[in-house]
Amino acid sequence: MAVVFKKTSMLTDVPLHYCPGCTHGIIHRLVAESIEELGAADKAIGVAPVGCAVFAYNYFNCDMQEAAHGRAPAVATGIKRVNRDCVVFTYQGDGDLASIGTAEIVHAAARGENITVIFVNNGIYGMTGGQMAPTTLPGQVTTTSPYGRDTSHCGYPIGISELLSTLKAPSFIERVSVHDVKNVVNAKRAIKEAFRRQIDGKGFSLVEVLSTCPTNWGMNPLDALKWLEANMIPYYPLGNYKDRDKEAASK
Amino acid sequence: MAKKLYKGNEAVAEAAIQAGCRYFFGYPITPQNEIPEYMARRMPKVGGTFLQAESEVAAINMVYGAGGSGARVMTSSSSPGVSLKQEGISYIAGAEVPCVIVNMVRGGPGLGSIQPAQSDYFQATKGGGHGDYHLVVYAPGGIQEAVDLTMKAFDTADLYRMPVMILGDGMIGQMMEPAEIPEDYQPIVTDKSWATTGGGRRVINSLYIQPDELERVNLRLQKKYALIKEKETMYDEYLTEDAELIFAAYGTTARICQSAINMLRADGVKAGLIRPITLWPFPDAPFAAAAARDGVKKFLTVEMSCGQMIEDVKLSVGGRKEVAFYGRTGGMIPMPRDVYHYALSVMR
Ligand SMILES: Cc1ncc(C[n+]2csc(CCOP(=O)(O)OP(=O)(O)O)c2C)c(N)n1
Numbered sequence A: 001m002a003v004v005f006k007k008t009s010m011l012t013d014v015p016l017h018y019c020p021g022c023t024h025g026i027i028h029r030l031v032a033e034s035i036e037e038l039g040a041a042d043k044a045i046g047v048a049p050v051g052c053a054v055f056a057y058n059y060f061n062c063d064m065q066e067a068a069h070g071r072a073p074a075v076a077t078g079i080k081r082v083n084r085d086c087v088v089f090t091y092q093g094d095g096d097l098a099s100i101g102t103a104e105i106v107h108a109a110a111r112g113e114n115i116t117v118i119f120v121n122n123g124i125y126g127m128t129g130g131q132m133a134p135t136t137l138p139g140q141v142t143t144t145s146p147y148g149r150d151t152s153h154c155g156y157p158i159g160i161s162e163l164l165s166t167l168k169a170p171s172f173i174e175r176v177s178v179h180d181v182k183n184v185v186n187a188k189r190a191i192k193e194a195f196r197r198q199i200d201g202k203g204f205s206l207v208e209v210l211s212t213c214p215t216n217w218g219m220n221p222l223d224a225l226k227w228l229e230a231n232m233i234p235y236y237p238l239g240n241y242k243d244r245d246k247e248a249a250s251k
Numbered sequence B: 001m002a003k004k005l006y007k008g009n010e011a012v013a014e015a016a017i018q019a020g021c022r023y024f025f026g027y028p029i030t031p032q033n034e035i036p037e038y039m040a041r042r043m044p045k046v047g048g049t050f051l052q053a054e055s056e057v058a059a060i061n062m063v064y065g066a067g068g069s070g071a072r073v074m075t076s077s078s079s080p081g082v083s084l085k086q087e088g089i090s091y092i093a094g095a096e097v098p099c100v101i102v103n104m105v106r107g108g109p110g111l112g113s114i115q116p117a118q119s120d121y122f123q124a125t126k127g128g129g130h131g132d133y134h135l136v137v138y139a140p141g142g143i144q145e146a147v148d149l150t151m152k153a154f155d156t157a158d159l160y161r162m163p164v165m166i167l168g169d170g171m172i173g174q175m176m177e178p179a180e181i182p183e184d185y186q187p188i189v190t191d192k193s194w195a196t197t198g199g200g201r202r203v204i205n206s207l208y209i210q211p212d213e214l215e216r217v218n219l220r221l222q223k224k225y226a227l228i229k230e231k232e233t234m235y236d237e238y239l240t241e242d243a244e245l246i247f248a249a250y251g252t253t254a255r256i257c258q259s260a261i262n263m264l265r266a267d268g269v270k271a272g273l274i275r276p277i278t279l280w281p282f283p284d285a286p287f288a289a290a291a292a293r294d295g296v297k298k299f300l301t302v303e304m305s306c307g308q309m310i311e312d313v314k315l316s317v318g319g320r321k322e323v324a325f326y327g328r329t330g331g332m333i334p335m336p337r338d339v340y341h342y343a344l345s346v347m348r
């Protein structure tokens, strides 16, 4: 019988622990497929975050390190400086990357560290039970913003792609979403491109993926996808924020 | 190779390179800046990597990544910076990643002072970060010993797959002494098939979500620590055979005590010194043995702190003899004459 679809060999057979309908799983698959398709399976080293993706080291079928909360870009820096020919990536949530780990991500990007960062923005702290994240939308209710995020009290969400794209060194920064098939396909393209930049030695690449947390948003998976589209995308516009290849070509 | 005049910090840096360290991640802080500065000059010449991190937090996590990839790697800092590294050190201990951390201690707490101190003893020897773990802690008493212990530190780290600390102080870092740095050093070779170098399915990790599993890991670590205590404990004794007063001091303070001991002996007071070289594992045997000798009347612990190592001295002495304390703190350095006078008052 002809095989029409095969699970990527870059994912192990360990069952994912993510909640039903959570889009972390889709993003794992896109990352894994991209690495495999680029022929980088034998030289991939991943860094897992602290957050719902903490067990990513059980799922990606390659060498992995587990970093402290927010420190993945620094750990990846150490790995990449030793293993210059390897393809090194971090997979981080928004609490991990945009709150406790802001220094590490900004400086890894500013150095043009030749790594790829997969930034999963679900606007909430999933693992610890739905507290406010730096990316929580104004007015959004979480367990630590029970009356809705009050911007006069705790400010506004951080647009990481916008912020990092002001830096000179990064090669590729793009924001994508996985709320429908079309966007999943587009996300795959961006993730693959990000890894390609690293393989070509072009330096830092980051893909921000808007993602759902049905459990802590208090919605069923379908409503969560609709909520993402209706509420997150207006605040976090999709698209490319930095492309040094294009910048160079237009000069 | 002939002896050369070295500043302590530079001697430690060059010793690390001769021991095969090719990766250094650090952040500036007085009084250890000569280490990153030396590494910045030297590393590119030996095909190594020096990277100034954005913080001590980042530096220690770069060390985690590089050490987890099997490289000989070092970071250095001084007290406030080493406080920031504690999170990373705990993870490194948990994930059993070899690396070397240098702390050229300055006065604390807080921003403290930039002068030499020994007030990070608790932090270095009792864990520092969270969890059930230890570092091997070497306390050099001079520049040559700083060289020898730095080189040894990389072997110890590899042998036991754990972080090793060089606990100096601003004095050890800043003073100059003649020392010889061997250029023909042969690092021990250990199996590093656990390292993430690509193409494998290895995981560097300190997370064990099942408590029974974590307990097993911790008990295994404790076994390793017991073995280290048996095999790696180091100390030195000075004129202890006939001593009635036994000093306990390490690093810079031990040198000061030696001068005081010579003054006391000239006055007919039989004094001697037990100098721990490993602060963890602490050399309790020589203290216990001395405490059991009839001729030994008292112990006197001297530290550049308000009294931290004295707790381990007391535990080793086990209540058999009185343990007195003399200390200066905040970056103040005890003078031999002050120690001498205090010792006389203790023996009176
Ligand atoms: C130093 C430290 N502080 C806090 C925590 C607790 N903690 C674990 S996961 C997490 C939030 C993760 O949220 P995010 O990065 O958004 O990822 P998600 O779970 O939503 O995928 C926090 C605060 C920790 N493990 N370590």
Ligand code: SF4
Residues within 6 Å of the ligand: A017, A018, A019, A021, A022, A023, A024, A052, A122, A126, A127, A212, A213, A214, A215, A216
């Ligand atoms: S808590 Fe949220 S982010 Fe975490 S696995 Fe469940 S749905 Fe996904």
